[in-house]
Amino acid sequence: MNAPLAPALALFSHLPPGERFHVHARAFSAPLEAVAARVPPGGAVADMGCGHGLLSALLALGDSRRIVHGVDPDPRKIEWARQGPGRLPNVRTEVGTVESLAERLPGHFDAVVVCDVLYLLAVERWPGFLREVRRLLRPGGRLLLKEAEGDRSWKHFKCLAQEVVMVKLLGRTKAGGALGLQPRDAVEAMLRQAHLTPLETVVLGEGYSTPHILYVAEARDVGAASAP
Numbered sequence: 001m002n003a004p005l006a007p008a009l010a011l012f013s014h015l016p017p018g019e020r021f022h023v024h025a026r027a028f029s030a031p032l033e034a035v036a037a038r039v040p041p042g043g044a045v046a047d048m049g050c051g052h053g054l055l056s057a058l059l060a061l062g063d064s065r066r067i068v069h070g071v072d073p074d075p076r077k078i079e080w081a082r083q084g085p086g087r088l089p090n091v092r093t094e095v096g097t098v099e100s101l102a103e104r105l106p107g108h109f110d111a112v113v114v115c116d117v118l119y120l121l122a123v124e125r126w127p128g129f130l131r132e133v134r135r136l137l138r139p140g141g142r143l144l145l146k147e148a149e150g151d152r153s154w155k156h157f158k159c160l161a162q163e164v165v166m167v168k169l170l171g172r173t174k175a176g177g178a179l180g181l182q183p184r185d186a187v188e189a190m191l192r193q194a195h196l197t198p199l200e201t202v203v204l205g206e207g208y209s210t211p212h213i214l215y216v217a218e219a220r221d222v223g224a225a226s227a228p
Contacts, residue, residue, distance in 0.1 A: 004033055004036070004058060004061065004062060005027060005033060005058070007061055008027075008054060008057035008058050008061055008085075009023065009024065009027060009054075011057050011084040011085050011087065011088070012052065012054075012080075012084045014083070015080060015083065015084065019052065019080050022052065023052050023054055023084075026051070026052070026054055027054060029208065029209075029210065030115065030116065030146070030208070030210070030212065031146075031204040031208065031212050031214075032054060032055050032058055032115065033058060034202075034204050034214070035055065035113065035115060035144055035146050035204075035214060036055060036058040036059050036062055036113075037062075038144055038200075038202075038214070038216060039059060039062075039066075039111050039113060039142070039144060040110060040111055040142055041063050041065065041066075042063060042065040042066055042110070043065075043066060043067075043109075043110030043111060044066075044067045044069065044108055044109045044110050044111075045059055045066050045067070045068050045069070045109065045110065045111045045112070045113060046069045046071060046101065046109045046111075046112045046113070046136055047059065047068060047069065047070045047071065047113050047115075048071055048098050048101075048112060048113070048114045048117060048133070049071070049072055049073075049114060049115065049116070049117035050070035050071060050072050050077075050078075050081060050093070051072055051074075051077050051081070052077055052080045052081055052084060053070045053077075053080070053081030053084050053085040053086065053091070053093065054085075055113060055115055056068045056070040056081065056085045056091055056093070057084065057085035057088070057091070059113070060085060060088045060090045060091045061088070064090060065090075066090055067090050067092065068085075068090060068091045068092070069092045069093075069094070069101070069109075070085065070086075070091060070092070070093040070094075071093075071094055071095075071096045071097070071098075071101055072095065072096075073095065073096065073097050074095075075095050078093050078094065078095045081093045098129055098132040098133060098136070099132050101136060102132045102133075102135040102136050105136065106135050106136065107135070107136070107137070107138050107139075108136065108138070109136045109137055109138065109141055110137075110138060110141050110142070111137075111141055111142045111143070111144065112133050112136050112137055112141070112142075112143050112144070113143075113144045113146075114133065114143070114144070114145045114146070115146040116146060116147065116148070117129075118145070118147055118182075119147055119148060119180060119181055122180075123180055123182060126182070126187075126190055127190050127193060127194060130143075130190055130191060130193075130194035130196060131194045131195075133194070133196070134194050134195050134196055134219055134222070137219035138219065139219055139220065139221040139222075140218060140219060140221075141218070141219045142199075142216060142217070142218055142219070143191075143196055143215070143216070143217045143218075143219065144214060144215075144216055145187070145191075145214070145215040145216075145217070146204070146212065146213070146214045146215075147181070147182075147187065147212075147213060147215075148181050148210050148211050148212060148213070149181065149182075149183065149184055149203075149205070149211040149212075149213040150180070150181030150182045150183045150186075151181075151183065151211055153211055155205060155208075155209055155210055155211040156181055156211055158209055158210070159181065159209075159210045159211065162210075181211075184201055184213060184215075187215060188201065188215065191215060191217045195219065195220045195222050196217040196218065196219055196220070197217055197218045197219075197220055198215060198216070198217050199216045199217060199218055200214075200215075200216040201213065201214070201215055201216075202214040202216070
């Protein structure tokens with residue numbers, strides 16, 4: 001176990017065994033450290049769909065100058081997050097959605113991180129979600145979007161089967177009506193439509209049984225983009 005992950009997991013050591021297991025499983029099944037490493041230093045960072053807050057913990061411990069806002073619609077998970085990384089001085093946690101946060105804090109964030117959230121939504125809701133993410137960001141701010149790639153590989157279908165168990169059988173994750181993966185060209189097109197310029201697309205699936213992929217995009221100045 002490397003140094004960045006160990007202190008983050010230690011924040012959850014007092015949680016009930018089932019919740020600790022969930023956090024540890026998340027730690028070793030997704031490349032959260034690789035995502036955190038690409039977040040620009042300092043600034044205000046929103047962790048949308050933060051769940052128990054493991055990525056929020058990595059971001060906060062990795063740079064004490066950051067103010068990390070962990071947001072999730074599940075009150076149960078936010079309560080666990082408050083008892084874990086929420087104890088850090090540079091972490092804020094709240095029950096909410098991307099829409100509610102964008103309404104309250106438009107243009108407030110230097111970076112927004114979204115990990116394994118979009119696939120839980122019907123694909124027709126993805127463009128709207130990304131537009132709300134853009135509202136959260138200041139011009140030039142960064143979006144780091146980690147999803148599973150819809151590449152129709154065995155990892156693709158294994159990922160969907162696993163999430164059916166987690167969402168529909170165990171109820172560990174809340175879905176918004178669909179479970180689906182999209183190919184990278186479709187996601188990159190949605191980013192551009194939301195005034196988010198793709199800068200980097202990183203395949204992170206090596207060593208994992210899920211086709212992890214990370215999109216790094218920059219928020220364009222919407223006024224400049226719409227000017228004649």
